[in-house]
Amino acid sequence: ERLKSGQAVPVTPPPTSPAFQHRLWPEIEKTVKQQVAMARMGIGDCGSGWQLFAEDGEMKMYRREEEVDGMVVDPLKAVHVVKGITGHEVCHYFFSPQYRYDWETTLEQMTVLETISDDTLMFHQIHKRIWPASQRDVVFWSHMRKLPNDQDRDGPDIWTVVNNSTEDPDHPANAGKCVRIFLTVCLLCQTRVIPPKDGTPLSRDNISCKITYCSVVNPGGWAPASVLRAVYKREYPKFLKRFTAYVKNQTKSKPIMY
């Protein structure tokens, strides 16, 4: 909370999220902290071995080749800078179920299994089948959060959405035609504001959003490594370009949501 002068108001901080009484809360809290810390690490940090595999303008995508029991589980890290949108807007459109069919092209069916709170949902998703592999499905919780901007205390907040696989007794893994995939995804968004020099009000021309998207997907059952890596290479750039274009288009004539 801030006064008009920009001074912080001394109040007891509220609990981080209204979901804190839920059984999944300790896991959500731990995973969000870990994922945000990892997303904040640069590509060159810790000799991490990220290799660039796709690039388009400001968008850069890196992966590390990793296999578990012969299955490709390559971690992905993408960075992008998009003009005219805020981190809050990007996270709002990524998190909210009502927009998902608009931008998620690999989706066949999405169900909200549980509304844990306004910022925490549980999903079941069935994705399109890639011939000749089996169709995939996934159950995950999704949590959206505002983070303090430690580097620039007067600057806009940082926003994140973390998605992480979980279990649901009503949707057991590998029971039907689908093979269950396991994922951990973190979208981290920082808004940059460069105010106009002549003191005119801020417009979308003055803002941009630095997006970091990290994901690890375990395909859950054997799939040929070469086919999987080809799917990654095609689908991740397609997703990030299409999704950010969607957010730009949705927000262009709306007031800026910081």
Ligand code: 18C
């Ligand atoms: O993060 C993203 N989306 C979120 C909201 O939906 C959420 C869900 C992610 C699901 C990702 C896994 C999707 C698997 C889909 C199978 C491939 C379908 C391709 C269809 C082509 C016609 O976090 C954005 C996600 C962007 C997705 C990029 C694709 C990732 C590919 C992963 C492959 C997984 C195994 C597929 C097995 C088939 C092997 C030949």
